[in-house]
Amino acid sequence: MIRGIIFDFDGTLIDSYEAIAESLNHVRATFSLPAFAVDQVRPMVGHGLERLIAEAVGPERVEEGIRLFRQSYAQICERRTSILPQVKQTLDTLDGRGYQMAIASNKPSYFARDILKALEMDHLFAEVLGPNDVDRPKPDPEMLEIIIMRIGLSPEEIVYVGDMPLDVEAGRRAGVAVYAVPTGSATREDLLHARPDRLLHRFADLLSILPSLSGAR
Known part of the structure; x- marks a missing residue:
């Protein structure tokens, strides 16, 4: 699960x-x-x-x-960055359903943390890692492996959500499920070719896939 x-x-x-x-x-x-x-x-x-x-x-x-x-x-970066459609409501709902959430990005984590704070989303994530925190950036799985260890779950209990074939490769190498969203730089065709476990139509599709966990607040 x-x-x-x-x-x-x-x-x-x-x-x-x-x-x-x-x-x-x-x-x-x-x-x-x-x-x-x-x-x-x-x-x-x-x-x-x-x-x-x-x-x-x-x-x-x-x-x-x-x-x-x-x-x-x-x-x-703080004033010129916006939250993508459906993201904030979806994240709030997933948080309420009891999921642990984290970020693994090839953006330096000090920029990611500043942006998250400015967008009032920093409280939603247990870990935020970037290439400055590891020896090898994505598609190497190191970032994902560190997060999995820190939050105390197994790879089988994790899904990685990204917008690029590079993300699919990183997730595969980390042994986790991978869902792709066509909201970034890659086309749907690029993502289909990368063969994620699921290719979402929109970010909010996560809510129909990931139910509330037992004991969630």
């Missing part, structure tokens, strides 16, 4: 693409490169900051690019 839910963050719970694009374009402008449109940035998100910056300005500029990105993003 599922007792714990681990979520990806960007594209699964929140829409932060405009904020990421703005900060990425700040970096590109510093190197005299033209701005990206948000739709160009969207498929670049989710693989970690180093890869994002390398794709945007070149691998030889990653160190300086990361420094510039962090400075910009820290100033705008």
Whole structure:
């Protein structure tokens, strides 16, 4: 029986693409490169900051690019990020049904925590991990494995919910069930090809799949 839910963050719970694009374009402008449109940035998100910056300005500029990105993003991420449709109500309901919830994201956890606090959702999650907390980012399963250990459940009691084939791979490697939602950068076709255990039509579909646990408040 599922007792714990681990979520990806960007594209699964929140829409932060405009904020990421703005900060990425700040970096590109510093190197005299033209701005990206948000739709160009969207498929670049989710693989970690180093890869994002390398794709945007070149691998030889990653160190300086990361420094510039962090400075910009820290100033705008809270006010330029929004909760995706159906997410807050669904999370509140799942919390009331007794599920332990956590986040495993390739976004640095210090940014994720700040955004969660600004959106008044930080109290819902027992753990929030990012690539700065582990040796290897997703699709390596390390983040998921640490969360599973910390919340005291077995992989068989966990479902991982994400919006990218990378999330499906991470969940598979961690030995947990994986549900995919087409609310981020990947298309439904991409997600179908990745073969999650379930491909949801919308985030709120979780409520029809995950019933109230015995003894839930």
